[in-house]
Structures are given as structure tokens and as C-alpha cells.
Amino acid sequence: MIIKQLSVFLENTAGRLTEVSETLGAHNINMSAFSLADTSEYGILRVIVSDPLSAVECLKEKGFSVSLTDVICLVVPHTPGALSKALRILSDHEISIEYMYAFAVNERASVVIRTDEAEKAVEALQQHKMELMKADDIVF
Amino acid sequence: MIWNERYECMGRDEMTQVQSERLVEMVERIYHNVAFYRRKMQDLGLEPADIKGIEDLKKLPFTTKQDLRDNYPYGLFAVPISEIVRIHASSGTTGQPTVVGYTRKDIGIWSEVVARTLRCAGVDRHDFIQIAYGYGLFTGGLGMHYGSEKLGAAVIPISGGNTQKQLQLMRDFGSTILACTPSYALYLAEAMEESGITPKDLSLRVGIFGAEPWTENMRREIENRLQIKAIDIYGLSEIIGPGVSSECMEQRGLHINEDHFIPEIIDVTTLMPLPIGSKGELVFTTVTKEGLPILRYRTRDLTTLHDDACPCGRTLIRMDKCTGRSDDMLIIRGVNIFPSQIESILLDMGETKPHYLLIVDRINNLDTLEVWVEVEGEYFSDEIRKLEALTAKIRHRMESTLGITVKVKLVEHKTIARSEGKAKRVIDKRNMV
Structure with a gap:
């Protein structure tokens, strides 16, 4: 019953969110739900994806700070x-x-x-x- | 307007004679009283009798900041603790400060060299000197204080900070001399303008600025905005504190009190002494201090020495404003900071990767330090509450170790460039050169 959610740390710079979604798309990973928490300095993207482990791998490769959260x-x-x-x-x-x-x-x-x-x-x-x-x- | 004409205007031959006699006596003392130096000299096959004058200075071993740390706290003191009347300390790496001790005679020497410094800047007993250097373990405040009293000026020991009070007292007490860091002087100028106070409302005449590097542009700006003459002074606690060297009204370099502190310039790579006029690392040997005499201390400051005649009449050798360092030390608001300190705090906390970047800037004339830390892998929590707690904890640890305000910014993994060799850890936007 526990689901692995993908969490991505994002600096508040233009285009970072686009890059995440493009990277996931390119790896054929689908997003079912997500929320974006923001502070003045950074944001945290939380996503339910079709393949959390591959998502972590491909985002890490792109230099993102990512983790899986229960x-x-x-x-x-x-x-x-x-x-x-x-x-x-x-x-x-x-x-x-x-x-x-x-x-x-x-x-x-x-x-x-x-x-x-x-x-x-x-x-x-x-x-x-x-x-x-x-x-x-x-x-x- | 010379405080000690005998020494400050001494002929070169006589100065060499004085330095040689004092060096010989000091080496004898340090060899017998400080085990560290005795071992170092024995390793080089040296005995006190081998040092016959300043021509033999180059035979003696160097001292580094690390040596002071290794002998923390009192290992390099050359007198019994009962003879020590004052301890000062500089901010430490990983919580271990550099400790210096003074005998009563040392305090007398310190007062003497600071009095010379002040007189060099045209200060006399009719002046009111507002000392806005920090009082406490830092040598700036108390060093200036004792020298000012020795000279006979009226001391206003306000210490650092409290800007509105600084301005009020400056106006009401008629301060004629301001002693502080150059960046604080500019900050005060700004606050003055905001409060509608003009230089005409004040009696300020001269500023005595040191404890951090500053440029000629900054000098001109301070002189224009405060309508004063801005004098550069130089000192470091390992040697004595303020009073090591100071500009005169000619502003053509800083006269070194070389009858107490013998300067050398060495090549940073070969460590060999360079002839006068060459640029290199400044090295000092203290020849009169009792509590913590030091052989050939490597200041890591880069400068050039000059011995041509100065129109002020002093024959003391002069050094240029320091233009850089031979190590990675940063001076931020007068506080010495090594990037390695940041690294060891992060490693010690173990809650982030030790990848960091220091952004040093000067905003509204005050130095700022921003520390970028990467959030990565197992350290990355996706809960803002936890990230904020982490930021606050890092900030708190840094501020209590470094003693200055720090802004901590979390950044993405690999924001900070990795490098095989020497990583780029610092971006200094202050444009000091």
C-alpha cells in the first residue's frame, strides 16, 4: 500500500520544471499526480510516476537532486x-x-x-x- | 609630529645594529625557553651562537599559523604564565583559535607602536579618538585603546556596531579621529547621509582604517564622503595586533616598526628571501616581545618593501598595501576565514555533502558571506520544514564558529563545479585589486 513518490529539489531558476518534465517524457515515464511546494529560495516537486526507480536514475543523470519518499x-x-x-x-x-x-x-x-x-x-x-x-x- | 624620533628616523646602519643586537638576544631567549623552537633549530643544526646578526636571519626556521595551532594554547609562550598579563585570540579553524599572550612589557611595546601609528596619522593629545574596532579577544579594539591612551588622546571606547549611537557620539562628543574597518567607515558614511548628518556637523579629521584589505577607490570614496584623510594601518595578532605598520600623511606605503618587527619578503615557492623592491610574501620576526616571540612568521600577505626616503622624515622601511594572499584566507568584516573551516563544519555535521561554494560580496559597503550547500541523495528531505531546519542549523553552526553573519542557501546537486585539482570554493565579488 506504500507508494514511492518521486521528490525533486528545484532551484528557483527558469526552465528547471520544464527540464524535469521533458526528461521524464523522454524516458517514457508518466506522471499521475504532482504538487509543487515553493519557498523564496527553492521549490520541491513531488510526483507520482509510473516508474519511480528509472525516474530517479534519469533525473540524477541530469544533475537533479532527487529522492524517493514513502x-x-x-x-x-x-x-x-x-x-x-x-x-x-x-x-x-x-x-x-x-x-x-x-x-x-x-x-x-x-x-x-x-x-x-x-x-x-x-x-x-x-x-x-x-x-x-x-x-x-x-x-x- | 614623530612619536619616537630616535627609532623612527634612525640611520640604516644604526637600525641594522639595533636589529642585530635584539635578534641575537631574542634567539638566545627563544632557544632556551621554547621547546618547539629549540627542536626546530636543532633539526637545522643551529645553535644560538650561529646567529650573529640580521644577516643570519635567513638561517632561522619559519613559523606558520599551523605551528600556533599545533601548540594550542600556550605551547609557544616563552615566559611562565605568571608573567602573562593579557591573552588575545583570533577566530579559530574548527573551533581552535590562535592564542597570543602579552607580558606587561609587551603591552608597553604594543602601546608604543600604536602611539607611533597614531602620531604617523597626525593624531595628538588634543584629539578625541572614537574606537569602533571590536573590543575583546580581537586585538583591534584594545590595541588601539592602549596606544591612544599612551599618546594622550581622549579615547571614546565605543567598540564596533551600534551605528546610530556611533553617529550620535561622533557629533555630540566631537570625535576628531575614527578608528574602524574601512568597510564600516563607508557604512557609517551611508548611515550619516540617511540621518541627514553632513561632515560639517562633525569634527572628524582623520580615519585610521585596517584589519581588512581595501582599495584606493575605497579610500577616495571614504575621504570624499566623510571629508577626512583615510590612513591605512596593518597588523596581525600573531605579531602584536595593530601597530605593526602604518601610513604617514604622505600615504606612500606603510612604515614598519622594524626595530620591533623585522620584515622580510620571501619567494612563495622557493621560500628564499627576495631583495628589497620585489613582490612576495611578508615575513616578520619579533625581536622585543617576551610573551610570544616569533621567528620568521609567514603572514601569507603579498606585498613589496621600499627603503627610499619618505618626505615625512621617517627612515623606517615601508610596505605597500597588501594586494593578496599566498593562501586562501578571506578577510570578511575584519574576520579571518578559511574555506577549510566551512568544509570541516559541514563534514562535522554530516547532514550534507561537503560540497560548498562561498559567495563573498560587499553590499551597502558591508561584506556579506553566502554559503551554498548542495542538497543531495540521502540528505535530501522533501519536507520544507526539515530543509528549513537544516538551513538554520548550518547557519547557526557557521555563525558561532566564524563569528560573522552567514546566509545559507541550498542548491541543487552539481550546481557547484567539481574539479580534479583545486576546487573553486570561493567567488569574491568585492573587487579588491
Whole structure:
């Protein structure tokens, strides 16, 4: 249930993000979800990709600072209050979230969650019959 | 306007005689009292009796900053600790400072040479001297202080920083002399203009500037903006602190107090002494100091010596403004910094790769230091909170070791050029030459 997310450190210079997406494209690596965190000095790109290990390799070759981060991907109904139920479970288990990003299409919403305790989060959410995606489930 | 005419205007033959006598006596002393020098001399097959005058100076071993570190803290002192009345220290590499000690007589010598320096710059007992060099372990503040009191000027011991207070006291107390780093003088000039204070509101006449390299352009700018004469002084704690050499009102090079500190210029590669007028590394032997006498100290400063007559009447040999270093030391806001210090802090922390780049600049007349550090591989967290904590931690460690404000910037892997030989670790944008 734990998914390897690709994280890329980006200096705030023009064209760096373009280079990342071009490099991944050239290696036939698809992106399913991503978020970009920015500070005044740098940005961090977090991406769910079809082949995390190859992505790391080809970006490293291009001189990028990259790493893989464990995340989980939760699926909830696209209805009011659905996400809050899942978050309640995590907070009841004292699992804190570092960051998350989400997208909703039609009836379902997917939420990528980063926590220091991924295993524990998976266990807690599954206990409560929450739906989690496996890496293979993510349709590329 | 000469403080000690006997020594400062001495004929060359007599000066050679004085230096020779003092050198012979000093070598005798250092051989018997400092095990380090005794070993070094024995390794060269030298005994004190082999040194008969300054013509034998070149036979003696060199001393380097590393020797001072290896003998930290008191290993090179030539007197019992009971004779030491003052300790100063310069900022250290990896937390180990260079320590220097003074006997009561040394403090007297120091006051004497600084008094000469001040008189050289036209200071007398009617002056008010605002000492904006840092007081404390740094030799700048207290060195100027004792020399000013010896001369009889009224000392305003304000120390460094606190710019608004500097300006207020400068105006209200009628300071006529300002002693600080040249970059701080320009910073003060800027602050003055912002506060609407003009040179006419002040009584400033002369500035005594040192502790960092500065250019002729900076001198002209300081002289114009503050409407003063800007005098260059030179000193280093290993030799004594301020008072080693100073410009006179002619501004044609810095007169070296060579009856106390014998200068040589050596070739950086062969380490052989060069004739007067050649450019090379400046080396000093202290012949009168008791606490920490030093044989042939390699300053790493590059300069040229001149012995032609100076219209001021002093016969003391002169050195050019230092134009560079034979090592990679940086002087930032008067603080000596070696790139290796940055590297050892990073290695010691073990939370980044030890790839770094130092960007030194002068912004609004103040030196700035920016340290670029690569985030890479296992050290790269994709959580901003952790990256910010890392930046803050690096900054904190650097600031407490180096003693100056540092800006830390995280950069991408391989931003910093790798090199087989000597890596480019420093970009100095200050244009010192």
C-alpha cells in the first residue's frame, strides 16, 4: 500500500520544471499526480510516476537532486465530509501529516498523504475499511 | 609630529645594529625557553651562537599559523604564565583559535607602536579618538585603546556596531579621529547621509582604517564622503595586533616598526628571501616581545618593501598595501576565514555533502558571506520544514564558529563545479585589486 513518490529539489531558476518534465517524457515515464511546494529560495516537486526507480536514475543523470519518499494514496467518495472521516482516523491514531495533495474526478477523490508513519497510517485506515491505492492500481 | 624620533628616523646602519643586537638576544631567549623552537633549530643544526646578526636571519626556521595551532594554547609562550598579563585570540579553524599572550612589557611595546601609528596619522593629545574596532579577544579594539591612551588622546571606547549611537557620539562628543574597518567607515558614511548628518556637523579629521584589505577607490570614496584623510594601518595578532605598520600623511606605503618587527619578503615557492623592491610574501620576526616571540612568521600577505626616503622624515622601511594572499584566507568584516573551516563544519555535521561554494560580496559597503550547500541523495528531505531546519542549523553552526553573519542557501546537486585539482570554493565579488 506504500507508494514511492518521486521528490525533486528545484532551484528557483527558469526552465528547471520544464527540464524535469521533458526528461521524464523522454524516458517514457508518466506522471499521475504532482504538487509543487515553493519557498523564496527553492521549490520541491513531488510526483507520482509510473516508474519511480528509472525516474530517479534519469533525473540524477541530469544533475537533479532527487529522492524517493514513502506516501500513501487514499481513495474516498467525492462527497461532502468524506475526507474528514479519514483524517479523523489518522488524528485519533496520533499520526501527523507532513503534506498532502488531492484530485477528484467524477465520483472518486484521491489523496496523496505524506506522514512519517506510513505503515501505521495504512493499518489504521484499513481497520476502518478505508480504500487505499496500491502503486499498481494507479492507472497510467 | 614623530612619536619616537630616535627609532623612527634612525640611520640604516644604526637600525641594522639595533636589529642585530635584539635578534641575537631574542634567539638566545627563544632557544632556551621554547621547546618547539629549540627542536626546530636543532633539526637545522643551529645553535644560538650561529646567529650573529640580521644577516643570519635567513638561517632561522619559519613559523606558520599551523605551528600556533599545533601548540594550542600556550605551547609557544616563552615566559611562565605568571608573567602573562593579557591573552588575545583570533577566530579559530574548527573551533581552535590562535592564542597570543602579552607580558606587561609587551603591552608597553604594543602601546608604543600604536602611539607611533597614531602620531604617523597626525593624531595628538588634543584629539578625541572614537574606537569602533571590536573590543575583546580581537586585538583591534584594545590595541588601539592602549596606544591612544599612551599618546594622550581622549579615547571614546565605543567598540564596533551600534551605528546610530556611533553617529550620535561622533557629533555630540566631537570625535576628531575614527578608528574602524574601512568597510564600516563607508557604512557609517551611508548611515550619516540617511540621518541627514553632513561632515560639517562633525569634527572628524582623520580615519585610521585596517584589519581588512581595501582599495584606493575605497579610500577616495571614504575621504570624499566623510571629508577626512583615510590612513591605512596593518597588523596581525600573531605579531602584536595593530601597530605593526602604518601610513604617514604622505600615504606612500606603510612604515614598519622594524626595530620591533623585522620584515622580510620571501619567494612563495622557493621560500628564499627576495631583495628589497620585489613582490612576495611578508615575513616578520619579533625581536622585543617576551610573551610570544616569533621567528620568521609567514603572514601569507603579498606585498613589496621600499627603503627610499619618505618626505615625512621617517627612515623606517615601508610596505605597500597588501594586494593578496599566498593562501586562501578571506578577510570578511575584519574576520579571518578559511574555506577549510566551512568544509570541516559541514563534514562535522554530516547532514550534507561537503560540497560548498562561498559567495563573498560587499553590499551597502558591508561584506556579506553566502554559503551554498548542495542538497543531495540521502540528505535530501522533501519536507520544507526539515530543509528549513537544516538551513538554520548550518547557519547557526557557521555563525558561532566564524563569528560573522552567514546566509545559507541550498542548491541543487552539481550546481557547484567539481574539479580534479583545486576546487573553486570561493567567488569574491568585492573587487579588491
